[in-house]
Amino acid sequence: MAAVRRVVLDILKPHKPNALEFARVLAEQGPGYRVSVTVEGVDARTESIVVVVHGEDIDFDAIEAAIRDIGGALQSIDEVEVVGGGT
Amino acid sequence: MRALWRRMQFLAALSQAQHIGRRYFVTNGFDGALAQLGPCMGFFVSGDVRLGTVINACIGAGVALGVSGVSSTDVSEAAERRRELQDLEAAMVASLEASAHARASRYLPVMVALVSGAAPLLVSLCILLPLWAAAAGLPLPLRPLEAAILAAFAVIFLLGAFLGRIAGTFWLWMALRTLVIALVTALVVFWVGHR
Numbered sequence: 001m002a003a004v005r006r007v008v009l010d011i012l013k014p015h016k017p018n019a020l021e022f023a024r025v026l027a028e029q030g031p032g033y034r035v036s037v038t039v040e041g042v043d044a045r046t047e048s049i050v051v052v053v054h055g056e057d058i059d060f061d062a063i064e065a066a067i068r069d070i071g072g073a074l075q076s077i078d079e080v081e082v083v084g085g086g087t
Numbered sequence: 088m089r090a091l092w093r094r095m096q097f098l099a100a101l102s103q104a105q106h107i108g109r110r111y112f113v114t115n116g117f118d119g120a121l122a123q124l125g126p127c128m129g130f131f132v133s134g135d136v137r138l139g140t141v142i143n144a145c146i147g148a149g150v151a152l153g154v155s156g157v158s159s160t161d162v163s164e165a166a167e168r169r170r171e172l173q174d175l176e177a178a179m180v181a182s183l184e185a186s187a188h189a190r191a192s193r194y195l196p197v198m199v200a201l202v203s204g205a206a207p208l209l210v211s212l213c214i215l216l217p218l219w220a221a222a223a224g225l226p227l228p229l230r231p232l233e234a235a236i237l238a239a240f241a242v243i244f245l246l247g248a249f250l251g252r253i254a255g256t257f258w259l260w261m262a263l264r265t266l267v268i269a270l271v272t273a274l275v276v277f278w279v280g281h282r
Contacts, residue, residue: 014178068186
């Protein structure tokens with residue numbers, strides 16, 4: 001089965017939780033996940049951020065649910081890196 | 088259990104519950120202390136009043152303040168949080184009903200209301216301690232009402248010191264300011280009682 005190794009996500013989120021807490025929550029969704037967050041724009045109530053998640057086998061559904069749970073709205077999936085499991 | 092605690096902390100941070108709760112604690116605690124100081128001074132001025140009457144009147148005031156703190160804070164904070172959530176949803180152009188923000192807006196009013204109600208009740212109980220001690224027959228260095236008035240001044244001084252620490256200013260300055268307010272209150276009650 002193909003494994004998702006990297007995803008780049010465009011997200012709109014409220015100011016709270018901040019980027020650090022946001023990254024921490026996403027990183028807790030799976031073992032060995034590495035998450036980086038870049039704030040692209042700040043509005044009066046919201047922030048546009050780009051999130052990059054690295055992992056051996058990323059559970060995208062869990063990531064998406066976690067984003068929703070902490071108040072984020074997934075705008076687009078900008079990049080993905082998937083490794084095929086076939087022989 | 089640890090996960091639940093972390094989750095509660097996350098929701099509290101999200102909604103700034105600690106700041107809001109602290110503000111209510113000090114405000115309502117101060118209300119509670121002054122509301123006890125008033126009747127204590129009134130009874131002191133009146134002279135010969137049964138200790139049981141004083142205790143019942145002060146407990147009544149404390150309980151009423153506690154209930155008022157819980158109910159008024161719950162109603163006002165719930166409305167405030169609901170509006171804040173709606174504003175945030177408008178800015179996000181998305182529903183946040185399933186998010187931590189919605190959960191925080193439901194739990195925050197309850198948590199803050201409990202703090203808001205507990206503050207005047209606890210403060211009242213502290214001020215009433217000398218009266219209970221006297222009623223139980225414990226020896227006091229002062230007369231019961233004088234001791235209760237002194238306890239009220241002490242609690243108000245401590246609340247002021249706490250405020251000073253929060254504000255990052257010199258704690259003694261703030262403590263003295265609140266103490267002056269209490270003294271003025273006591274003097275007004277004393278003056279009215281002696282007219």
